[in-house]
Amino acid sequence: MEELKLEHDYCCPGCDTRPQGADLGRRTVIGGIAALAASSLGIAQAKKVKIGTCGQFLCLVPYEVAKRRGYFRELGLDVEIIWAKGGTQALQFMIGGAVDYSATSLDAVLQARQRGAKVVQVASSGRLPLFALATAPKTAGAIQAVKDLAGRTVAVSGLGNADHLMLQYLLKRAGVDPKGVQYATIGTNLFEALKQGQVEAGMVQEPALSLLKEAGGRELVNLMDFNQAKAFMGGPYAFMGLNIRSEEREERAGEIRRIAKAVEKGIQFVQTARANVIVDSLPKELIVGGDRKQLEAIIDRYRRSLYQSSLKLDRDAAERTVDIQQAAGVLPAGFKVDEALDFGILG
Incomplete structure (x- = not known):
């Protein structure tokens, strides 16, 4: 019709409502804990890395927790998180060189590749849409x-x-x-x-x-x-993950493993800490004007179902994503999941 x-x-794009007063345009979020760590360790000692991600609340949680609790810093990374207007824009930032990585849905990566973009997903942080x-x-x-x-x-x-x-x-x-x-x-x-x-x-x-x-x-x-x-x-659906420009796979392999380890630690915290403590670990811009108790309840409801403890790519979940896009006519029948995912970096 x-x-x-x-x-x-x-x-x-990527979030359908937000706490009133929060500006989820492109921005740099500087977290309190990570900022304190930076001042004590010295920014020069850490590798600067930019990650572009969609501004949706549940997309951001693992990455922002890893940043603000200092998990990236512990592994020698000074991570800057750029909130993009959805996964497509985050990928565009990465393809254009404005950021080093993008954290988006696998759906966005599959469609970008259909348009000729040389990008691959190397880690998976979310197992459900x-x-x-x-x-x-x-x-x-x-x-x-x-x-x-x-x-x-x-x-x-x-x-x-x-x-x-x-x-x-x-x-x-x-x-x-x-x-x-x-x-x-x-x-x-x-x-x-x-x-x-x-x-x-x-x-x-x-x-x-x-x-x-x-x-x-x-x-x-x-x-x-x-x-x-x-x-x-029928089971998990590969959704949120970390992406790179295909040609940078070799030079960034070690860095990707450190990012994955930090995000895994962030997810472990999200899955075990009290919901109010998790919300305390998020940027104020993400919370301001919203119903804090409601946000705590949302995290408490979904934290064990949405996020996977290991960022290793799940082939079955990725194939389920491809199958659904093929059924919708977006991907050709002969498309192979290995074209868009790199299973070799995290094993």
């Missing part, structure tokens, strides 16, 4: 399952984006012809459009999902929940 476009201001399918409050009674979306208007960030592809997969799985659904492309601030009833359902992230449910919306499928992801997709 015809694509419907709605105009909304939004923070950045950061999306849920939910209804608007006013349609929660009428839409109780994915099959009820036939003939409805459903919001996505953009046609061909990861959330759109995932929605098409869920529709087909429920026996709904994706062509029989109208897609409203809103950017990433889907929350307001759903809350106001401008669309009937949408692919959202956190904290938008929690806010929608509070307003009376219905959660249809939450792919951030491991049990639901297993039920709907």
Whole structure:
């Protein structure tokens, strides 16, 4: 059906809502703990590294925790985290040389390679998509399952984006012809459009999902929940990971291992520390104006399902990602996962 476009201001591709007052444009975040470590050890002793990442709350958590708790610094790295407007822009930063690495979804890497970009993913920090399918409050009674979306208007960030592809997969799985659904492309601030009833359902992230449910919306499928992801997709789905320019693989191999080790330590902290302590370890810009207790609850709910303790690439999970993109017609049938992932650096 015809694509419907709605105009909304939004923070950045990759996140559909954010704490009010937080500016998630491109920025450098200087953490307190890491900054103290830098002043005592001397910045000259550490290798400067720039990582561009999407500004979505749950994407940022492992990397920001690793930075602000000094885990990168412990391994001789002075890491600067650049918040981009979504994974595509983070990849563009890296391809153009503005950053050394990008932390994005594998979906973004696969599509970049289809456009000719010489990039590969070398580590995986997230094993599930950061999306849920939910209804608007006013349609929660009428839409109780994915099959009820036939003939409805459903919001996505953009046609061909990861959330759109995932929605098409869920529709087909429920026996709904994706062509029989109208897609409203809103950017990433889907929350307001759903809350106001401008669309009937949408692919959202956190904290938008929690806010929608509070307003009376219905959660249809939450792919951030491991049990639901297993039920709907068959298991883990390779999502967030660390990417490099293909030609720099050899010269950066040792550095990649150090980055992975620091992020793994950050994930271990996220999976074991109290939620309030984790929030204390995040940049104030990510928290300001938001509901702190709600953010703590979000971290507590997803920290064990979203993040994997080892950053080694999972071939089965990556092939599941490729399969879903092939089913959506984005990747050719003969595409091999080894074209986009380097399994040799972390083993």
